[in-house]
């Protein structure tokens with residue numbers, strides 16, 4: 031289990047000395063009471079095992095020094111005293127951060143007061159003791175050891191959520207930057223994390239100054255825990271790439287606000303969380319401010335950050351450190367990658383369940399198979415099923431994912447396209463020996479290797495993979511070349527990528543010097559209570575097979591049979607020709623072949639180029655109006671041929687219409703293809719459902735279209751889940767049927783979120799995304 035850092039927090043409190051400091055002459059004559067509190071953050075990696083004072087800092091020595099400073103040269107200011115103490119403490123070996131507070135409880139003031147104190151912080155103070163309760167400090171837990179005493183601190187700022195800000199460092203200094211690339215890592219392991227993260231991506235795109243440009247696949251990862259830390263559920267991790275312009279500290283404020291909105295609580299260092307958002311890198315910008323360290327100080331050693339990052343950007347470079355692909359190879363937690371989902375943003379709801387099933391099926395396959403693939407034996411003590419919460423890397427028996435590899439299927443004996451069973455086991459490694467810089471599968475057997483194999487195969491069979499290969503200077507296996515079965519599609523975003531070592535730092539402009547004090551006014555945090563991710567649902571049409579045309583790729587992959595699995599109707603064995611755990615063991619969440627790692631080759635009907643096989647993130651502004659999820663990958667979805675479209679229509683493809691107007695008769699008639707080119711309509715026209723909608727002051731003079739999703743159609747709430755069939759569900763979306771008493775009219779500012787979510791009604795822009803209310807400061 032990787033323990034990357036061990037920090038000792040030493041807290042010395044209430045050290046009292048009578049001394050002569052102050053601005054008044056009489057204070058220099060008459061001693062008065064001064065009380066010092068000192069907290070030290072001491073790096074003690076590996077040193078504690080010896081039970082030797084040499085491995086840490088003696089608080090007795092610190093106490094002596096504090097006393098002699100306070101009894102020494104007179105100072106006018108408490109600041110000077112605190113600074114002297116902090117500097118003295120910092121000079122001890124291993125001390126990385128100090129917080130020194132000097133109290134003057136009897137200060138000469140003609141008022142009744144309890145105390146006056148001044149605090150100076152130096153170095154890496156990554157906890158904020160002033161704001162900590164005793165429990166906070168002790169709970170800082172794994173990797174941290176607290177000695178000495180402490181006192182109960184004041185209320186943490188932003189105290190609405192109890193301790194959630196308790197560990198928050200001081201506010202970062204303002205650092206205003208011009209437009210530049212930003213990498214943000216997101217993850218979590220409590221609740222339905224894929225749903226939370228999908229909403230968080232959306233919320234991030236609404237952050238002032240920040241625009242999402244791409245989102246990585248979602249990886250299921252084993253928790254990286256500190257020593258002695260209690261078990262936790264698996265994490266889900268992804269990386270968001272974007273551009274940012276403005277005050278970086280306000281970006282942090284906003285990411286922390288989003289964390290709070292999605293129920294993040296900070297009670298334990300590296301504790302389980304609904305969501306964690308780390309700013310990994312702001313191109314061309316470094317910061318040693320403990321409140322905002324840039325690049326993120328631990329990103330370089332975390333596969334759960336680097337792996338999704340390299341998948342989103344194969345030529346990524348962690349500035350000042352190195353190529354992400356290379357760093358990834360050295361990560362201890364690399365073998366903790368359990369599963370990966372490519373187009374997760376489209377339908378995050380069922381991902382956990384499906385992943386559980388996939389992993390369980392994989393484990394079963396391994397156990398049931400004739401000695402396992404290639405005679406592989408079950409590991410002693412191997413367990414089947416989804417990973418247990420908190421399994422540590424070294425304890426966990428690897429669960430192979432027998433994911434057929436499209437490009438290497440034949441060579442490796444994976445199931446054949448005709449549905450026949452493989453006579454050999456799963457592909458060991460699709461990588462030829464010449465592939466070095468590619469994040470190589472871990473040596474040995476196991477699920478992680480299979481995951482990496484499938485990742486590689488997934489990418490290698492696409493033009494994106496070509497770009498990866500090119501970017502990494504690797505020779506691709508002949509079997510991985512895009513073929514008719516794995517047709518290529520181009521990715522503008524990846525074109526021109528260079529080798530990792532020489533990849534240009536994506537600085538958009540020269541890093542301006544930080545301008546202290548120059549900060550954009552941060553948008554006020556929303557005053558609505560945080561909502562748990564569970565309450566933020568969206569209709570999962572895709573999950574119900576609604577509106578998902580049998581993409582031509584699927585047709586091709588399934589031999590053109592035209593059969594499309596529906597929810598609750600497992601695909602027939604051999605369909606698609608592959609024994610894929612995702613297909614055989616797990617309920618198919620959807621039939622789209624671009625779902626990651628299904629082993630289905632990515633094809634485009636025209637075999638043409640120009641669209642990446644992997645759905646890329648598209649800002650809402652580019653989402654077609656008829657996208658069920660509101661964020662269909664515009665470039666990746668080929669329109670179904672006409673014949674299929676008709677079949678699709680019969681299955682009840684939803685047709686989106688603007689509730690603000692008649693956007694074209696065909697829009698409102700199921701059975702007709704919807705157009706993505708909706709005409710702008712006046713707001714008052716065509717409210718077919720006859721109901722009023724919340725007035726968000728959409729500037730409908732433009733081409734904005736809005737659809738309203740009533741998410742009561744989801745979930746177990748008695749009010750919800752009433753809608754039996756697809757048509758009903760479709761109607762629920764078109765006619766939100768707002769419950770009696772739903773406030774109608776302008777949304778009070780304090781009820782508006784910045785994520786476009788109001789109570790249970792989700793309003794999504796489908797054409798331009800320029801809904802001013804969700805973007806503070808951007809109202810036209």
Ligand SMILES: Nc1ncnc2c1ncn2[C@@H]1O[C@H](COP(=O)(O)OP(=O)(O)OP(=O)(O)O)[C@@H](O)[C@H]1O
Pocket residue numbers: 197198199282296299300301306307308309310319320321322323324325326327328
């Ligand atoms: N680059 C950064 N991104 C996000 N937070 C940062 C960064 N640098 C410093 N911080 C500070 O770290 C503090 C603690 O963050 P948090 O509680 O999310 O840590 P964590 O996620 O549990 O641990 P880790 O930082 O190891 O991922 C935040 O309050 C923030 O001020």
Ligand SMILES: Nc1nc2c(c(=O)[nH]1)N=C(CO)CN2
Pocket residue numbers: 216217218251252253254255265266267300306334366
């Ligand atoms: N797998 C995984 N492990 C973790 C993660 C994480 O995001 N993923 N985050 C942590 C603290 O930030 C601690 N451990």
